[in-house]
Amino acid sequence: MDLRIFTEPQQGADYDTLLAVARATEDLGFDAFFRSDHYLAMGDADGMPGPTDAWTTLAGLARETRRIRLGTLMSAATFRLPGPLAIQVAQVDQMSGGRVELGLGSGWFEEEHTAYGIPFPREKLARLEEQLAVVTGLWATPAGERFDHDGAYYRLADSPALPKPVQSKIPVLVGGLGEKRTPRLAARYADEFNLPFTHPDDSARRFARVREAMAEAGRKPDELVYSNALIVCVGKDDAQVARRAAALGRDVGELKENGLTGTPEEVVDKIGRYQEAGSSRIYLQVMDLQDLDHLELIASRVQSRLS
Incomplete structure (x- = not known):
């Protein structure tokens, strides 16, 4: 089981905080640092000192890390035109020496669009599908050839695709809880399918649906990586678990039900349930970005038992 660190900076984190977490991620032996792509805090968080842009952040981290993979879970298709997005991601891949992955979703948080003047179209899934076609098409076009796309939402003509x-x-991640269209998009465009905050039994059912879509698309189901994203709250004992949960403003029982929470032994056991469901990678949603001791505990007492 591959464990990756997944952050939600819109809840309140500047670049230096993210850099500290990324360096800890690398030093502690985790495979990757991922971040959300949001411009507005959710829930009761004030979001201070304000949002950081996902791909600007990853460009900086590309130059300040050496080993870890870097990516988004998920970038919103509503935020960027597909041509400039393909350029951004390819450039960050160059800056990192080939360590970038793109998670691309339709976009769902209407309030952040309103707050920053970003259009929030009704036909989001159709736009996502077309963005996936354009981005992957640009990257796949051989050097020296041209790329054209005449779609319902985007038109590219005589593009050098550079x-x-x-x-x-570049690995492309598609994810979500859609029953039909999302599995089809994953089967057509993705290298990885990710389920956000889903229980093991439901994960097994949804993974099976994606595997069916892969077969229908003429791809081998095992070509895809199947992964989960889950909130994590680990303590060396029950008291430390309770303190970490309180720092998040969450109930321990609720966290245990909906994420990876408890002692290292409890968390390793639950990870095993996700592995049985078909998952081979888990994105650990770390919410307290100041608590680097939390990452050290996960690395030494959880990750070490999974290798």
């Missing part, structure tokens, strides 16, 4: 990423294929 720059090229370092990687021959």
